[in-house]
Every structure is written in structure tokens, then in C-alpha cells.
Amino acid sequence: MYNLMATAEKIRNMEIRGAGRIAVSASAALRDYAQTLSSLSPEEFEKRINEAARILIETRPTAVSLPNAVALTKKHSSRNVKEAIAEIVDNSERFIKNANEALEKIGKVGARRIRDGDVIMTHCNSHAAISIIKTAFKEGKNISVIATESRPRRQGLITIRELNDAGIPTTLIVDSAVRLLMKNVDLVVVGADSIAVNGALVNKIGTSQIAMAAREARKNVLVAAETYKFSPNTILGQIVEIEDRSSDEVIDSAILKELPNVKVKNPAFDVTPPEYIDLIITDVGAFPPAMAYIVIKEYLGLDMIDLN
Ligand code: RUB
Numbered sequence: 001m002y003n004l005m006a007t008a009e010k011i012r013n014m015e016i017r018g019a020g021r022i023a024v025s026a027s028a029a030l031r032d033y034a035q036t037l038s039s040l041s042p043e044e045f046e047k048r049i050n051e052a053a054r055i056l057i058e059t060r061p062t063a064v065s066l067p068n069a070v071a072l073t074k075k076h077s078s079r080n081v082k083e084a085i086a087e088i089v090d091n092s093e094r095f096i097k098n099a100n101e102a103l104e105k106i107g108k109v110g111a112r113r114i115r116d117g118d119v120i121m122t123h124c125n126s127h128a129a130i131s132i133i134k135t136a137f138k139e140g141k142n143i144s145v146i147a148t149e150s151r152p153r154r155q156g157l158i159t160i161r162e163l164n165d166a167g168i169p170t171t172l173i174v175d176s177a178v179r180l181l182m183k184n185v186d187l188v189v190v191g192a193d194s195i196a197v198n199g200a201l202v203n204k205i206g207t208s209q210i211a212m213a214a215r216e217a218r219k220n221v222l223v224a225a226e227t228y229k230f231s232p233n234t235i236l237g238q239i240v241e242i243e244d245r246s247s248d249e250v251i252d253s254a255i256l257k258e259l260p261n262v263k264v265k266n267p268a269f270d271v272t273p274p275e276y277i278d279l280i281i282t283d284v285g286a287f288p289p290a291m292a293y294i295v296i297k298e299y300l301g302l303d304m305i306d307l308n
Helices: 004-012 019-034 042-057 063-076 079-113 128-137 156-165 175-184 208-216 234-238 253-257 289-300
Strands: 119-122 144-148 168-175 187-189 201-204 220-224 271-273 277-283 286-287
Touching: 004 019, 004 042, 019 042, 019 063, 019 079, 019 128, 042 063, 042 079, 063 079, 063 286, 079 128, 079 277, 079 286, 119 128, 119 175, 128 156, 128 187, 128 220, 156 168, 168 175, 175 208, 187 208, 201 208, 208 220, 208 253, 208 271, 220 234, 234 289, 271 286, 277 289, 286 289
Parallel strands: 119 144, 119 187, 144 168, 187 220, 220 277
Antiparallel strands: 201 271, 277 286
């Protein structure tokens, strides 16, 4: 059972994190919340569902998986409250099942791009990227991984634990060692928080530097992204908001207080231009970034564009 406010808080404080997990938990929270509203009038029901959707969406601004998951879950056509709840439950179950299957499909498609002996660099902690790495390893490919620490939240430590438990030889590096070690890497595999209609990738801060270093060294960059991580509203020119997080994640607030001339900027994500991306591995196939519009149109649907 997912409690609405507790789930929203867990997303906000990053107890639940990663674009995919955020989406799945928000969908489950909306599903369970809808089921508590069966005694309401249709008007009150609509009001509460829209409020709940807003609460979930406002928890973190960057990963489009969150508003996409909420929109796909709350969609209903019946004015009858019980029927509307049944539609929402159905939507959520479908979304969660598809999201889990998508990870498997991405693993299979992406693993075809991994050769025996490859050294793969990854950044942050992405379930989709790890699915590719694990699938290639399970297929018997003799691979190893270089994983970045991913300051300031150090999600790289989650990644190295997962890779360790899968038996995959892994080297942890600090973020600033990326360029030096790129010469030892065969390809880069990262996840996505959002993909814009022009194929630009929004992912954990530092991704774009890794992509630049990879391009300089002529190494391929693969992005692992479920179709629900593509952003329909970017078709209308909407900019993906980059989350600014607290200075506490970077420096102790007591130390910062002693430094009146210093301020801290802590953006959590950055934008990698499409020219730096070789392939986006999705659950419906591997596409060059230039095909992002097709993915949005064919697999998410243009009715996902929010005209408000
Ligand atoms: C996580 C992050 C991940 C993407 C993709 O950032 O940038 O690379 O969300 O992850 P944060 P996944 O830790 O700030 O949420 O493939 O698991 O959806």
C-alpha cells in the first residue's frame, strides 16, 4: 500500500529516486489513493485526483517520467466514480507492468551493442543502464565497468553494490577522473531523466562532461531510456527544468556560514546535446536521437502534450 503523502515525501527526500522508480511509485500511490475515494461525488473525486496528481508531480521537477506516469495513470473516461477508480487501477497496473518489462527489453536490445571484452563507463545509478550491463554479462560477455562516484549524492555507490552483487568486475572513480580514464573505455552507457524532442538528454549532473570526453576519445555513448522518459511537452517548446538542490549536499552549512562571500550552486542534472549521443536504447528499439519525435508520437501519443 502506497500512501500518497508518504510517497510524495520519499520522492522529495530521494528515499525513492531514479526516474523509473519515481514514476512507478507515483503511479502506485495515485492508484492506492484513488481507491480511498469511492464514496465521493464525481466532482469531489475529480478535484481530489487532480490535487493528488499535482502533489506528486511537484515533488521533483526534472524527470519527465513522473508527470508522464501520473498522466497515464489518472486518465479515465467514466463519470461514475467506481468505474473511474477501476480505470485508474487498471492504468496503474498496466503502467507498472510495462515499466518492469521495459527494463528487460532495454537490457536485451542494449546488450547487442556490448561486445565481449568491453569496458563500459556508467554514471550515477540508472536501472535502465544497469539492465543493459547485467544482460550483456549474463549472456556470457566478459565485460567490466568503470562507475563514477556521482557527487554530491554519490549514487555511484549504489551502482557499484549492484554490479558487485551481480559478479561484474567494477572500478569506482571520482567524477573528475572521467577524462583521464576515457582511454580505457570502449563505450559509455547512461540512463535518462528526460529526453527532449530534439533528442537532447537530461540526466545526472556530469553526464554531458562524460559525453564530451567520450566524443573527444571517439567512444560511443548509449542512453538507456524507457519510452515514458521522452518529454511530449518539449514539442511545444517547453524547457526541461533543471532541479537545483540544497547547498547542504555540497558543503556543511556551518562552514558555509563562515564564508560570507561564497555561495553554492548545486544543479542536479545537465543537458547533453543530441550530437554527443550515438544511440538511445528504448523498450521499442534502438534509435538515433534524431528520432525522438517519432518515439513521442508513436509510443507515447501526441495527446500526452499538455496544452495548458
Ligand atoms: C538519477 C539519474 C538516473 C536517471 C535514470 O538521479 O540521473 O541516471 O534517473 O535512472 P537522482 P533509471 O538520483 O537524482 O534521482 O534508469 O533508474 O530510471
